Amino acid sequence: xxxxxxxxxxxxxxxxxxxxxxxxxxxxxxxxxxxxxxxxxxxxxxxxxxxxxxxxxxxxxxxxxxxxxxxxxxxxxxxxxxxxxxxxxxxxxxxxxxxxxxxxxxxxxxxxxxxxxxxxxxxxxxxxxxxxxxxxxxxxxxxxxxxxxxxxxxxxxxxxxxxxxxxxxxxxxxxxxxxxxxxxxxxxxxxxxxxxxxxxxxxxxxxxxxxxxxxxxxxxxxxxxxxxxxxxxxxxxxxxxxxxxxxxxxxxxxxxxxxxxxxxxxxxxxxxxxxxxxxxxxxxxxxxxxxxxxxxxxxxxxxxxxxxxxxxxxxxxxxxxxxxxxxxxxxxxxxxxxxxxxxxxxxxxxxxxxxxxxxxxxxxxxxxxxxxxx
Amino acid sequence: xxxxxxxxxxxxxxxxxxxxxxxxxxxxxxxxxxxxxxxxxxxxxxxxxxxxxxxxxxxxxxxxxxxxxxxxxxxxxxxxxxxxxxxxxxxxxxxxxxxxxxxxxxxxxxxxxxxxxxxxxxxxxxxxxxxxxxxxxxxxxxxxxxxxxxxxxxxxxxxxxxxxxxxxxxxxxxxxxxxxxxxxxxxxxxxxxxxxxxxxxxxxxxxxxxxxxxxxxxxxxxxxxxxxxxxxxxxxxxxxxxxxxxxxxxxxxxxxxxxxxxxxxxxxxxxxxxxxxxxxxxxxxxxxxxxxxxxxxxxxxxxxxxxxxxxxxxxxxxxxxxxxxxxxxxxxxxxxxxxxxxxxxxxxxxxxxxxxxxxxxxxxxxxxxxxxxxxxxxxxxxxxxxxx
Numbered sequence: 001x002x003x004x005x006x007x008x009x010x011x012x013x014x015x016x017x018x019x020x021x022x023x024x025x026x027x028x029x030x031x032x033x034x035x036x037x038x039x040x041x042x043x044x045x046x047x048x049x050x051x052x053x054x055x056x057x058x059x060x061x062x063x064x065x066x067x068x069x070x071x072x073x074x075x076x077x078x079x080x081x082x083x084x085x086x087x088x089x090x091x092x093x094x095x096x097x098x099x100x101x102x103x104x105x106x107x108x109x110x111x112x113x114x115x116x117x118x119x120x121x122x123x124x125x126x127x128x129x130x131x132x133x134x135x136x137x138x139x140x141x142x143x144x145x146x147x148x149x150x151x152x153x154x155x156x157x158x159x160x161x162x163x164x165x166x167x168x169x170x171x172x173x174x175x176x177x178x179x180x181x182x183x184x185x186x187x188x189x190x191x192x193x194x195x196x197x198x199x200x201x202x203x204x205x206x207x208x209x210x211x212x213x214x215x216x217x218x219x220x221x222x223x224x225x226x227x228x229x230x231x232x233x234x235x236x237x238x239x240x241x242x243x244x245x246x247x248x249x250x251x252x253x254x255x256x257x258x259x260x261x262x263x264x265x266x267x268x269x270x271x272x273x274x275x276x277x278x279x280x281x282x283x284x285x286x287x288x289x290x291x292x293x294x295x296x297x298x299x300x301x302x303x304x305x306x307x308x309x310x311x312x313x314x315x316x317x318x319x320x321x322x323x324x325x326x327x328x329x330x331x332x333x334x335x336x337x338x339x340x341x342x343x344x345x346x347x348x349x350x351x352x353x354x355x356x357x358x359x360x361x362x363x364x365x366x367x368x369x370x371x372x373x374x
Numbered sequence: 375x376x377x378x379x380x381x382x383x384x385x386x387x388x389x390x391x392x393x394x395x396x397x398x399x400x401x402x403x404x405x406x407x408x409x410x411x412x413x414x415x416x417x418x419x420x421x422x423x424x425x426x427x428x429x430x431x432x433x434x435x436x437x438x439x440x441x442x443x444x445x446x447x448x449x450x451x452x453x454x455x456x457x458x459x460x461x462x463x464x465x466x467x468x469x470x471x472x473x474x475x476x477x478x479x480x481x482x483x484x485x486x487x488x489x490x491x492x493x494x495x496x497x498x499x500x501x502x503x504x505x506x507x508x509x510x511x512x513x514x515x516x517x518x519x520x521x522x523x524x525x526x527x528x529x530x531x532x533x534x535x536x537x538x539x540x541x542x543x544x545x546x547x548x549x550x551x552x553x554x555x556x557x558x559x560x561x562x563x564x565x566x567x568x569x570x571x572x573x574x575x576x577x578x579x580x581x582x583x584x585x586x587x588x589x590x591x592x593x594x595x596x597x598x599x600x601x602x603x604x605x606x607x608x609x610x611x612x613x614x615x616x617x618x619x620x621x622x623x624x625x626x627x628x629x630x631x632x633x634x635x636x637x638x639x640x641x642x643x644x645x646x647x648x649x650x651x652x653x654x655x656x657x658x659x660x661x662x663x664x665x666x667x668x669x670x671x672x673x674x675x676x677x678x679x680x681x682x683x684x685x686x687x688x689x690x691x692x693x694x695x696x697x698x699x700x701x702x703x704x705x706x707x708x709x710x711x712x713x714x715x716x717x718x719x720x721x722x723x724x725x726x727x728x729x730x731x732x733x734x735x736x737x738x739x740x741x742x743x744x745x746x747x748x749x750x751x752x753x754x755x756x757x758x759x760x761x762x
Binding site: 126128129131132133136155156176177199200201202203207209267268269276278279327331334335338339341342343344345349352353356357360361364366369370 | 496499501502503506527528571572573574576580637638639640647648649650701704705707708709710711712713714715719720728731732733735736738739740743744745748
């Protein structure tokens with residue numbers, strides 16, 4: 001048994017920690033988030049040059065050929081810096097869709113663009129009525145001579161405004177909430193009939209509402225078999241949950257450590273706040289819950305690496321914990337920072353907001369607890 | 375023991391309902407005009423514009439039950455916006471400790487909603503430990519004015535206030551609580567600088583206020599020099615009861631149910647979700663109990679007596695309930711709660727929900743952090759020795 005990082009992972013960790021340490025102080029981050037795209041093109045290029053964008057791209061296509069554990073190393077560090085670049089949207093979710101469902105031809109065409117950062121992907125799966133249910137799909141794809149036409153609406157598409165392509169779930173048969181009958185497609189963002197309405201999210205990131213009005217896609221843009229896209233969508237969601245959870249664990253670490261540091265500086269009633277037992281115990285709980293989340297992250301990641309979709313149950317457990325613990329740690333970090341905790345000035349509020357959004361992505365705590373209990 | 379409304383109370387309730395219904399704002403008319411007019415009409419009802427003021431100062435002299443009825447009815451009706459700083463925080467201090475000249479000078483303008491006040495208590499190093507405040511007020515040699523220098527923080531609406539009531543330090547000797555003096559200071563003058571503090575919800579409500587060599591005539595001192603702490607303490611208890619917001623939470627819970635009912639999950643709605651339903655139920659149960667805790671507190675505080683330490687219980691429970699309502703609103707919004715910026719996206723309530731939730735995190739911090747409120751209960755109610 002061994003929980004140490006491999007030599008390669010350690011190198012990856014050192015390099016991403018350095019990147020975050022050198023480039024992601026709060027001021028820089030807040031300025032970047034107000035860019036039109038909401039992130040830095042320069043940093044995006046750096047990520048490409050360091051090989052991170054191809055971390056899960058097979059070696060045959062020029063990637064690193066890594067798995068979810070390698071992504072975890074990157075995402076945990078990104079969580080500590082509240083990194084804004086669309087690594088998660090494109091290099092985790094988008095890449096998983098292409099590697100898992102794209103034809104050899106499509107992979108050969110697209111993966112080099114993803115590796116070099118010249119193209120970006122966004123996953124469009126949620127709809128206005130779907131809440132957290134991946135299978136609740138109304139957007140329709142109708143076969144025709146040239147492939148398919150897609151019509152419908154997609155919600156809260158992360159980084160949808162700066163994406164070059166969308167991975168879109170659409171219904172090719174069955175009823176609104178049937179697992180079968182869903183097909184995934186790659187859609188060029190510049191296609192006729194695609195409209196994109198981009199806006200910021202509460203955590204300083206970007207999202208978009210999309211509309212597809214008779215958008216024509218080719219047969220070769222279909223990812224996987226017709227009507228059998230739900231499994232691939234689940235695979236993408238599993239990788240997404242693991243990556244978001246790693247990011248959350250990184251953010252939690254900053255929150256509990258900042259709180260421990262602040263209470264040792266701040267004096268009230270002629271004592272440092274950290275001298276008060278009630279606050280000490282609260283911080284011990286924050287620390288314990290953080291460590292528990294990290295354990296569950298390792299557990300789920302290792303199980304998925306070994307067993308893929310079979311490991312779904314422990315993935316539910318992980319996302320439940322991340323939502324619950326993220327809220328607990330975030331709320332208490334704010335509370336223990338007092339008035340300062342609710343200002344934009346300190347970084348803890350920004351980490352808290354990111355954790356809140358992570359809870360809502362790919363199903364919140366309640367959703368995954370219910371799935372786990374079933 | 376009973377909580378039935380007497381025939382007199384029922385008549386009062388009818389009267390209140392009639393008043394609120396017949397004076398609701400007509401959107402076709404000017405809001406500001408309506409607001410001023412509303413307070414005039416309320417005044418004519420016999421002091422309904424200042425429900426908590428004693429009869430001697432023009433208040434209605436209601437029984438605790440009447441106050442309760444008023445809270446309940448105004449929580450669901452449309453009433454003009456109002457600020458507590460002058461009306462509920464400063465006015466009681468002036469009535470109890472101010473001299474007659476000060477009462478005549480300040481109370482009528484507060485009552486007429488003509489002058490906006492803000493509260494200058496907290497400082498960067500005096501938060502929960504308020505008595506640690508350092509803003510210095512030095513009396514001139516001829517004894518006619520104070521020179522005030524220092525920094526106040528978390529000053530709500532300082533940027534629109536005309537006056538600030540301020541706790542200042544006039545002496546460093548003795549206990550921290552001694553040597554604090556209560557001063558009234560006009561905001562619009564050289565030497566006062568207001569800097570906005572932007573909070574997590576992205577809004578500007580609170581400020582930092584720097585005072586530099588501000589001259590304050592002794593006529594603006596309330597009560598005796600060095601006794602300000604005692605005056606402010608009574609006022610804090612008033613503030614805490616006001617922060618519980620039980621009636622408003624009951625209304626907010628109803629609204630939350632409506633919102634959750636509009637969130638579809640296939641053929642069902644979020645109200646059919648087991649976990650969500652349980653959390654709503656727990657919230658309602660807590661609220662039902664807290665409503666009665668408030669009634670008990672009101673009853674014991676009858677006849678104008680100062681609210682006691684039980685006001686801490688209400689603040690603790692009331693604010694926690696408000697936060698839970700906000701959290702459940704965010705959960706109801708699902709992914710849409712993450713949307714920010716100008717345009718509406720998805721469920722109409724989702725975006726406001728996150729902003730409300732983030733703002734609500736301050737409820738357990740301001741007016742005395744929950745940890746400090748619990749110290750107060752431990753010491754004053756349970757009689758426990760101060761723990762470290």
